[in-house]
Amino acid sequence: MVSIKINDKRVTGKRSPMLYGHFIEHFHRQIYDGIYDPGNPLSDEDGFRTDIIDAMKKIKVPILRWPGGCFVSSYHWKDAVGKERKPLFDKAWRVEDPNTFGTDEYIKLCKKIGCEPYICTNAGTGTPEEMSDWVEYCNLENEGQYAKWRIENGFEKPHNVKYWSIGNENYGHWEIGAKSADEWGRLVRESAKMIKHVDATAELSAAALSDVDWNINLLKNCGQFLDWISIHQYWDMMPEVQNPATYEECMAWTKNIGRAVDDIRGMLTALHLEDRIKIAFDEWNLRSWHHPNVHTIKQGVNKEDYITPRDKNDDNSTYTMADAVFTACFLNSMNRNCDIVGMANFAPILNTRGCIYSYDKGIVLRSTYHVFDLYVNYLGDTVIDLWSESEIPTFKVNYKYGPETDVDMLDMLATKWSDKAGVALAVVNKHMDKEQEITLDIPYDNGEVVMYSVSGVSKDSYNDVERNEIGIEKKELGKFENGMNITLSPHSINVIQII
Ligand code: AHR
Numbered sequence: 282m283v284s285i286k287i288n289d290k291r292v293t294g295k296r297s298p299m300l301y302g303h304f305i306e307h308f309h310r311q312i313y314d315g316i317y318d319p320g321n322p323l324s325d326e327d328g329f330r331t332d333i334i335d336a337m338k339k340i341k342v343p344i345l346r347w348p349g350g351c352f353v354s355s356y357h358w359k360d361a362v363g364k365e366r367k368p369l370f371d372k373a374w375r376v377e378d379p380n381t382f383g384t385d386e387y388i389k390l391c392k393k394i395g396c397e398p399y400i401c402t403n404a405g406t407g408t409p410e411e412m413s414d415w416v417e418y419c420n421l422e423n424e425g426q427y428a429k430w431r432i433e434n435g436f437e438k439p440h441n442v443k444y445w446s447i448g449n450e451n452y453g454h455w456e457i458g459a460k461s462a463d464e465w466g467r468l469v470r471e472s473a474k475m476i477k478h479v480d481a482t483a484e485l486s487a488a489a490l491s492d493v494d495w496n497i498n499l500l501k502n503c504g505q506f507l508d509w510i511s512i513h514q515y516w517d518m519m520p521e522v523q524n525p526a527t528y529e530e531c532m533a534w535t536k537n538i539g540r541a542v543d544d545i546r547g548m549l550t551a552l553h554l555e556d557r558i559k560i561a562f563d564e565w566n567l568r569s570w571h572h573p574n575v576h577t578i579k580q581g582v583n584k585e586d587y588i589t590p591r592d593k594n595d596d597n598s599t600y601t602m603a604d605a606v607f608t609a610c611f612l613n614s615m616n617r618n619c620d621i622v623g624m625a626n627f628a629p630i631l632n633t634r635g636c637i638y639s640y641d642k643g644i645v646l647r648s649t650y651h652v653f654d655l656y657v658n659y660l661g662d663t664v665i666d667l668w669s670e671s672e673i674p675t676f677k678v679n680y681k682y683g684p685e686t687d688v689d690m691l692d693m694l695a696t697k698w699s700d701k702a703g704v705a706l707a708v709v710n711k712h713m714d715k716e717q718e719i720t721l722d723i724p725y726d727n728g729e730v731v732m733y734s735v736s737g738v739s740k741d742s743y744n745d746v747e748r749n750e751i752g753i754e755k756k757e758l759g760k761f762e763n764g765m766n767i768t769l770s771p772h773s774i775n776v777i778q779i780i
Contacts (some may be wrong), residue, residue: 282766284671284720287695289704296619296696297400298343299397299633300612300655303630304384304564305384307371307378309591315639316390317382323643327389332644337630340653344444346563346626347387349373353449354405354457358384358705363434372398373457374574375587384419385431388440397444399563399626399723404448404468405458413604416445420480420565423606437630443571446511446563447472447487452495455576462495466502473506484508486561489545498546505556509561509624512541515569516607517681523571523593528740528772529678531567531603532711538607539614547627559623562615565605566627570594597645597745602737605648605751609709609735609774612656616664627653637777645744648751651735651773655753659733659776660705661696667706668712669693670722675714677735690717691769697737703780710769713740720739721761721777728779730758730765736773 305311315509343399348356351373358365361383369378384400400419402412415429421428428439447469451460460468469487476483486509489496496510516534517526526534531573542560549555571594574581581587608627615622627649629635636650675687692709704725710717721730734754737743742750757768761779769775 282671282675282718282720283669283691284722285693285704285706285764286668286670286709286722287704288666289697290731291433293617293664293666294620295663295699296616297623298341298662299515299624300615300622301340301653302344302346302399302563302626303342304346304350304626304628305630307348307352307356308350308374308570308592308629308633310714311629311635312382313379315632317386322642327386329390329393330639333631333637333639334393336644336650337647340650341629342385342394342396343400344624344626345391345394346399346401346446346631348451349401350564350720351449353401353403354451354690356403357407357411358418362418363430365696372573375580382638384440385436388442398442399444399446400442401446401449402472404451404460404472405456407470409472409475412447412472413479413651414516416442416476416479416483420483432778443482444484444486445476447485448718450488450610452488452490452492458658462498466498467494469499469503470506470777473503474584477506486511486563493548496545497552500548500552500554504552504558508633510545510549510558511563512545513562513564513628514541515565516567518569519571520569520576521573523590525568525599526681527604528601528603528713529679531607533678533686534567535607535610535692535711536686536688538610539618542614542618542622543629545618546618549621555621560621561624561626562622563612563624563626564628565625566634568599570633589624595638597638597647597742600634600649600744601741602751603740605652605735605737605774606709606711608649608652609656609707610692610711612652613692613707613709614630616696618692619664628718640746643746646739647744648735648742651751652755655733655735655776656707659778660707661698663697663699665695665697665704667693674717690715691719701780703778705779706776708769708777710771710773710775712771714771716771718766719769720764720766721779723763723779725761725763725779728761728777730761730777732756732758732775732777734775735775737772740772
């Protein structure tokens, strides 16, 4: 039995809705034959899949980062606006992009979803001028050739894009136009300067990683220009070989899921920037994307070597309760750090490793989708203190390529609402097959208790076309009594509301 205590007067912070953000890239079937599917009976007059948009609206997507990712580092936005679209040979993913989905289509999509746009610019082959021209196109009323071009393209009013990222993972050898730490600091500073000269209200992020030299250089050169520092992480790395980690191996990674946040928090604090710059964890997913023979020096020759294998990302049977439990642990960690983490973007939202899978006649809501539904629609917006005075049971698992380790059985978060009474706890039981009893030792004297759970039939459950094993189950547990016990199913994510 684990007792749970909360103190709703001890507030960590009001979490930004953007902790539940998403990412979509010009990769495989995310854009073309994904969200942008002109001619499909399920698409609207602009060619966007209405079933996918409805699913995105249900999880209140707050922000959508676009167009990449590696794709962006040799992308030129001017080829994809206006009447004459120039097809691009995308050197990142080695496919032709027709450029029929560009900035204006993206803005239309964000308006239909009701989310903020977040544009990642080309700091690979691009220049500070090309980046700031993009800001002119999107945000100036009518001054200069680019705002006038937007008007000519039928968009009288500015697109008002508030969030901009300078570059993607330009620190990585795999990225087109990769930079050294010194080069990066200078490029970001010059780009930030030009962007801010166009729109002083633009909020800027730039790529960082858990590397002191890279970040110190970036922050010393550009700290005064940046509002965000961008970090990315995937845990089950499968770019070359599609061999998903088992449920147990995925639980090992939940052990220090917030380590990258701790590292960056430490650097920001050491430079006295922690009050000015927030963390944007703007690409994260338990599973890395599978795209063999392109992030390598020796490139694939036949399309069977480097294009066809990308379909393996679409195998719905590989997105199980491991993905759901890991996702809940990650979101708990970001909420617990909501004083410094202001944004997190699931990579990606659609197809590949996304929480939504689409095919010509419909969609599949994968296990992770239901976790976002739980967190967005059933948890509070303010994070409060939660602790246990009883020992949290642990269990042993192995890392995918490493030693055995002990993992806490529970991962917990407490929230309340800023506009109504009550609390909502997110309690994750990570164990493969053991139930766990908890006691709510909470100084409340009234309220009804309702528990919403995502658990699946087994730890390896998954959803697929005409297969729905995972969803949200509701249990009414009656009047709240201090000291009441609740039993949590194995491999389950549970939001317990006391309202
Ligand atoms: O595997 C996809 C890639 O992951 C994204 O394009 C990039 O940003 C990250 O390395």
